[in-house]
Amino acid sequence: xxxxxxxxxxxxxxxxxxxxxxxxxxxxxxxxxxxxxxxxxxxxxxxxxxxxxxxxxxxxxxxxxxxxxxxxxxxxxxxxxxxxxxxxxxxxxxxxxxxxxxxxxxxxxxxxxxxxxxxxxxxxxxxxxxxxxxxxxxxxxxxxxxxxxxxxxxxxxxxxxxxxxxxxxxxxxxxxxxxxxxxxxxxxxxxxxxxxxxxxxxxxxxxxxxxxxxxxxxxxxxxxxxxxxxxxxxxxxxxxxxxxxxxxxxxxxxxxxxxxxxxxxxxxxxxxxxxxxxxxxxxxxxxxxxxxxxxxxxxxxxxxxxxxxxxxxxxxxxxxxxxxxxxxxxxxxxxxxxxxxxxxxxxxxxxxxxxxxxxxxxxxxxxxxxxxxxxxxxxxxxxxxxxxxxxxxxxxxxxxxxxxxxxxxxxxxxxxxxxxxxxxxxxxxxxxxxxxxxxxxxxxxxxxxxxxxxxxxxxxxxxxxxxxxxxxxxxxxxx
Numbered sequence: 397x398x399x400x401x402x403x404x405x406x407x408x409x410x411x412x413x414x415x416x417x418x419x420x421x422x423x424x425x426x427x428x429x430x431x432x433x434x435x436x437x438x439x440x441x442x443x444x445x446x447x448x449x450x451x452x453x454x455x456x457x458x459x460x461x462x463x464x465x466x467x468x469x470x471x472x473x474x475x476x477x478x479x480x481x482x483x484x485x486x487x488x489x490x491x492x493x494x495x496x497x498x499x500x501x502x503x504x505x506x507x508x509x510x511x512x513x514x515x516x517x518x519x520x521x522x523x524x525x526x527x528x529x530x531x532x533x534x535x536x537x538x539x540x541x542x543x544x545x546x547x548x549x550x551x552x553x554x555x556x557x558x559x560x561x562x563x564x565x566x567x568x569x570x571x572x573x574x575x576x577x578x579x580x581x582x583x584x585x586x587x588x589x590x591x592x593x594x595x596x597x598x599x600x601x602x603x604x605x606x607x608x609x610x611x612x613x614x615x616x617x618x619x620x621x622x623x624x625x626x627x628x629x630x631x632x633x634x635x636x637x638x639x640x641x642x643x644x645x646x647x648x649x650x651x652x653x654x655x656x657x658x659x660x661x662x663x664x665x666x667x668x669x670x671x672x673x674x675x676x677x678x679x680x681x682x683x684x685x686x687x688x689x690x691x692x693x694x695x696x697x698x699x700x701x702x703x704x705x706x707x708x709x710x711x712x713x714x715x716x717x718x719x720x721x722x723x724x725x726x727x728x729x730x731x732x733x734x735x736x737x738x739x740x741x742x743x744x745x746x747x748x749x750x751x752x753x754x755x756x757x758x759x760x761x762x763x764x765x766x767x768x769x770x771x772x773x774x775x776x777x778x779x780x781x782x783x784x785x786x787x788x789x790x791x792x793x794x795x796x797x798x799x800x801x802x803x804x805x806x807x808x809x810x811x812x813x814x815x816x817x818x819x820x821x822x823x824x825x826x827x828x829x830x831x832x833x834x835x836x837x838x839x840x841x842x843x844x845x846x847x848x849x850x851x852x853x854x855x856x857x858x859x860x861x862x863x864x865x866x867x868x869x870x871x872x873x874x875x
Contacts, residue, residue, distance in 0.1 A: 418491055518705045562620060619663040714738045741765040817841065842854075
C-alpha cells in the first residue's frame with residue numbers, strides 16, 4: 397500500500413477539509429513525502445508540472461536528494477489546484493490543494509473569505525460596467541447551499557444576543573495576589589493572610605487578596621468571532637440580505653475592537669461550555685455549507701485577479717460604465733471605460749499623435765491611465781496595481797517600484813501617481829507625498845473585505861489630491 401503525506405505551513409483542521417484536501421499559502425513550499433519513490437507531479441488529467449520555474453508565476457515540483465521526497469513550489473495562483481502524484485510502482489495519489497491568498501490575510505479563513513467576496517463582487521462589477529470579460533479565467537465562487545435570508549437574519553439575532561452577554565460580562569478568572577496594606581483592591585482572604593503572618597510575614601502589613609482579571613482570547617471568544625465570519629460569508633451570497641450584511645459587518649468590526657487580540661477560530665464542542673455552549677450548534681449550522689468553508693472551485697493568478705478587481709472598483713466609483721474598446725488576450729484584460737466625468741484606460745498602450753509620433757519612443761503602459769473628460773483634461777492620474785505587501789519590501793525594492801511609477805507619471809504628464817495595493821494593518825489606508833510643487837505620489841489601499849461604499853469614498857478622496865493640468869495630451873491608442 398502506497399502512502400503520501402504533505403508538510404504544510406498552516407493548520408487545516410479548522411476548515412473541515414477532507415483527507416484528500418490540503419491547504420497552503422500562496423508562494424509557499426509544500427513537501428511531499430511518499431512511501432515509495434515519486435516519479436512525477438502533474439495536473440489532474442493533464443501535463444506534468446515543470447521541474448524548475450521556467451514559466452513565471454506558475455507552480456513547479458522538484459525532486460530532492462531523496463526520491464521519495466519532492467518539493468512543490470507554489471506561485472500566486474490561488475484557489476483549488478487538482479494534482480496527481482505518481483509513484484514508481486504505478487500508484488496515483490489524487491489531491492486537491494487549496495491555495496489561499498495570504499497577502500490579503502495571514503488567516504486562511506479570512507483570506508479565503510476575501511477571495512470569495514472579491515470573486516463575487518467582480519462578477520457583479522463586470523456585469524454592471526458592461527465589461528465583456530472572459531469569465532472562464534476567473535475562479536468560480538464555491539457553490540452555496542440555499543439558505544433563506546430570513547434564516548440568516550434569525551441567526552444574526554441569536555449571535556447578537558450572545559455577543560451582548562459576552563460584552564456586558566467579559567470572561568474573567570479569580571486569582572490570589574499579595575497586596576500591601578492600604579492597596580488591597582479586592583476581597584481580602586483573612587484565613588490565608590493570618591496563615592502567612594504566622595509563617596513570618598509582618599503582621600498586618602500584607603494581605604492575601606482575591607482579585608478578578610479579564611480573560612482574553614478564550615475558546616468561546618474565538619468561536620464567537622468565527623461564527624460572525626461564517627455569517628458574513630453566507631450573507632455575501634444573498635442578494636436579498638445586503639442591508640443585513642452591512643449591519644453584520646459593522647457589528648463584526650465593533651466586536652474586533654471590543655475583543656482585542658482575539659482571533660477567529662472554530663472550536664470543538666468539548667471546548668465550548670457555559671454560555672458559549674450554544675455556539676457549537678451555530679458553528680455546525682453555518683459550517684455545514686460550502687460558503688462557510690469559503691472554498692473556491694477554480695483557480696487564477698491572484699495578481700491578475702486583484703488588478704482587474706481594483707480597476708473595476710475604481711471605474712465603478714467614478715461612474716465609468718461605457719466602453720470604447722475591450723479585449724482579452726492570452727494573459728491579460730485590456731480596454732477603456734468612459735463615464736460622464738472620467739475616462740479610464742486599463743492595460744492600454746498609447747503613443748503621441750502628430751510630430752511627436754516617433755515609432756518606439758513611447759511604449760509606456762501603466763495598469764491604469766485615468767483622466768477627466770473636460771477639454772483641458774484638468775485631472776490626469778496614472779496608477780500601478782501591486783498585489784504585494786509594500787511594508788515587506790526592502791528600501792531598494794520600494795524605490796524601484798516608485799521609480800517605475802514616476803516614469804509613467806512623466807510619460808503621461810500626470811501630476812498624481814497612485815500605487816494601489818491590498819494594504820496592511822500597520823500602514824495607512826491612503827497617504828500621499830509631494831514630489832515637487834506640482835506632482836504627488838500616493839499609496840492607496842483597496843481590500844475586498846471592506847465595504848464598497850468605503851472603498852469608493854477613499855478612491856474619490858485620493859483623486860481629489862491630484863494637482864490640475866492645463867492642456868490635454870495628443871495621445872492615440874497603439875495598435
